[in-house]
Amino acid sequence: MSIHTASVTAPVNIATLKYWGKRDTKLNLPTNSSISVTLSQDDLRTLTSAAAAPEFERDTLWLNGEPHSIDNERTQNCLHDLRQLRKELESKDASLPPLSQWKLHIVSENNFPTAAGLASSAAGFAALVSAIAKLYQLPQSTSEISRIARKGSGSACRSLFGGYVAWEMGTAQDGHDSMAVQIADSSDWPQMKACVLVVSDIKKDVSSTQGMQLTVATSELFKERIEHVVPNRFEIMRKAIIEKDFATFAKETMMDSNSFHATCLDSFPPIFYMNDTSKGIISWCHSINQYYGETIVAYTFDAGPNAVLYYLAENELKLFAFIYKLFGSVPGWDKKFTVEQLDAFNQQFDSAKFTARELDLELQKGVARVILTQVGSGPQESKESLIDAKTGLPK
Ligand code: DP6
Numbered sequence: 001m002s003i004h005t006a007s008v009t010a011p012v013n014i015a016t017l018k019y020w021g022k023r024d025t026k027l028n029l030p031t032n033s034s035i036s037v038t039l040s041q042d043d044l045r046t047l048t049s050a051a052a053a054p055e056f057e058r059d060t061l062w063l064n065g066e067p068h069s070i071d072n073e074r075t076q077n078c079l080h081d082l083r084q085l086r087k088e089l090e091s092k093d094a095s096l097p098p099l100s101q102w103k104l105h106i107v108s109e110n111n112f113p114t115a116a117g118l119a120s121s122a123a124g125f126a127a128l129v130s131a132i133a134k135l136y137q138l139p140q141s142t143s144e145i146s147r148i149a150r151k152g153s154g155s156a157c158r159s160l161f162g163g164y165v166a167w168e169m170g171t172a173q174d175g176h177d178s179m180a181v182q183i184a185d186s187s188d189w190p191q192m193k194a195c196v197l198v199v200s201d202i203k204k205d206v207s208s209t210q211g212m213q214l215t216v217a218t219s220e221l222f223k224e225r226i227e228h229v230v231p232n233r234f235e236i237m238r239k240a241i242i243e244k245d246f247a248t249f250a251k252e253t254m255m256d257s258n259s260f261h262a263t264c265l266d267s268f269p270p271i272f273y274m275n276d277t278s279k280g281i282i283s284w285c286h287s288i289n290q291y292y293g294e295t296i297v298a299y300t301f302d303a304g305p306n307a308v309l310y311y312l313a314e315n316e317l318k319l320f321a322f323i324y325k326l327f328g329s330v331p332g333w334d335k336k337f338t339v340e341q342l343d344a345f346n347q348q349f350d351s352a353k354f355t356a357r358e359l360d361l362e363l364q365k366g367v368a369r370v371i372l373t374q375v376g377s378g379p380q381e382s383k384e385s386l387i388d389a390k391t392g393l394p395k
Contacts, residue, residue, distance in 0.1 A: 001053050001055050002053060002054065003387075003389055003392050004052050004053070005049060005050065005051040005135065005385055007048065007050075007382040007385045007386065007387075008047075008048055008127055008380065009041050009046065009047045009048075009127060009379065009380050010124075010159050010160075010378075011038045011040070011045055011159055011376055011377070012039045012045070012120070012122060013036040013039065013122055013158045013159045013165065014037055014039060014194065014302065014308045015158070015300070015302070016037060016253040016298075017035040017230065017234060017237050017252070017253075018257070018259075019154050020032075020211075021212050022212060022213070022216065025209075025213070027150075027175040028150050028152075028175075029169070029178050030154055030178065031169070031226045032169055032225070032230040032231070033166060033167060033231075034166070035164070035234065035241075036155070036164075036165050037163075037164055037192060038158070038161060038162045038165060038186065038375060038377070038378060039194055039373050039374070039375070039376055040374050041377065041380065042373070043111075043112070043371060043372070043373035044110075044112050044118065044123070044371070045110070046111075046126070046127040047127065047382055048106060048107070048109075048128050049106070049108075049131060049382075049385045050104055050128070050131040051105045051135070051387045052103070052105075052135060053105075056102060056103035056104070056392060058103050059103050059105075059106075060103075060106070061075070061108070062105075062106070062108065062394045063108050063109075063124075064108070064109055064110060070106070074153065075152060077151040077152070078125065078148050078149070078152045079132070081147075082129065082132045082138070082148060083100045085133075085138050085140060086099055086100040087100040089136070089138070104132065105387060106131070107394045107395075108127060110123070110124075112371070118196070121152070121156065122153055122156045122158065123156075123159055124152075124153075125149050125152030126149050126157075126160055126379060127379065129145060129148050129156070129160075130145065133145050133148075142160050142161060142180075143160075143180060143181055146167075146180040147175065147176065147178065150167075150179065151175075159378070159379070160180050162186045162376055163188065163377075164185075164188075165181070165182055165183060166180065166181050166182075183238055186377055188244075189244050189375070190375065191312045191313045191314065192310060192311075192374060192375040193310070193311055193313055193372075194311075194374060195311070195319075195323065195370060196306060196307070196308050196371040197306065197308075197309065197327060197367050198367065198369045198371065199277045199278055199305035199306050199366055199367055200367065201275055201304070205273060205303055205304050206273075206303070207303070208303045211264065211271050211273075211303055214267045214269075214271065215263050215264060215266075218267050219266040220266065221262060222266065222267075233252050236248065237249060237253070246312055247295045249310075250295045253300050254299055254300070257299065257300040273301065273302070273304055274301050275305045276366070277305060277365075277366025277367060280360055280363040280366070284363065288319065288323075291352070292318060296315040296318055296319055297310070297311045297315075298310045298311070313374075317345065318348070320348075321352060325345070325346070326360075326361070326363055326364055326367075327370055328346075329364065330369050331369045332370035332372060
């Protein structure tokens, strides 16, 4: 069998200015531009291997060890666009193998448990599209490829870059100007760290796709958000990133999370993504910033109850004196910190003149694990392949 393969890893991104609302549901064209931070692939990434061979009978996808349907419209749109670009290449160079005509085998795995409740569709589509683009040796730029990932899941286009990323909404009907661009590389502001507090929740969330449609259709507040709030905030946040102004970045991040969840509450019927633990974490972050008299932490919440906290490396001890006090008993800390470092967090808290009244011990029960990570790079070619080069099947 003459199997051609490529493997790529892609990161998770967490928006600091949220994408919420589509003006075109088929092409995933948004009602506003958005901004995100790409998280390190050491902690959260999807690895995808793609293979093409004349012998393959049908396009087939395996996700986290299980066969998975590839028939959904979004995946089909991505495959169609990628094949089209490969076809253009083949038509210009007859010596190229006709990969665009062969079926694909795609195998994908996350390095984090699905149970962590982190939306994996962004990393998933970014890895799928990047792996096939690599397999097809497409010459298009990263932004151009991000347009294809966007059709898989809107937020996936932002996972095509590392560091600090904007998804420019564009205005064209066909979406050719709706794509991701990098605002700053991770090395431009490498001190940015993230702490994901995985909040336990039994209820099934309303999917982002459904939720945003309801908001667009019913929320009055949403109109104000997309017309005035977001365009204004986009410029402020972009400037704050370029100038490494954490206080402004953090304030806008928190306000935008709150604005997005306010439009959810303003939808009819209302959508609640945050639970009591999420709200407790918000208050706790404000108490911490107030205690220090400066903004050292920002929270943000997506379409679920998990909190993502952004902070700078230099403030780690200050922040975790408080965060570790409440959530020190959940798994995840020893992956990044020594016993001595964790002890230092406790000592720092004990020395803080903090009114115990504010310590809401109930919050402990609502958090299941912590994932400690930082700003990271965009998709990377991987030496590890999930596909057996002889059989074309998952290893
Ligand atoms: C709240 O990208 O998952 O995380 O385009 O329908 O696949 P679809 O939606 P998706 O929505 C993400 C929403 C969000 C905010 C964000 O990531 O910007």
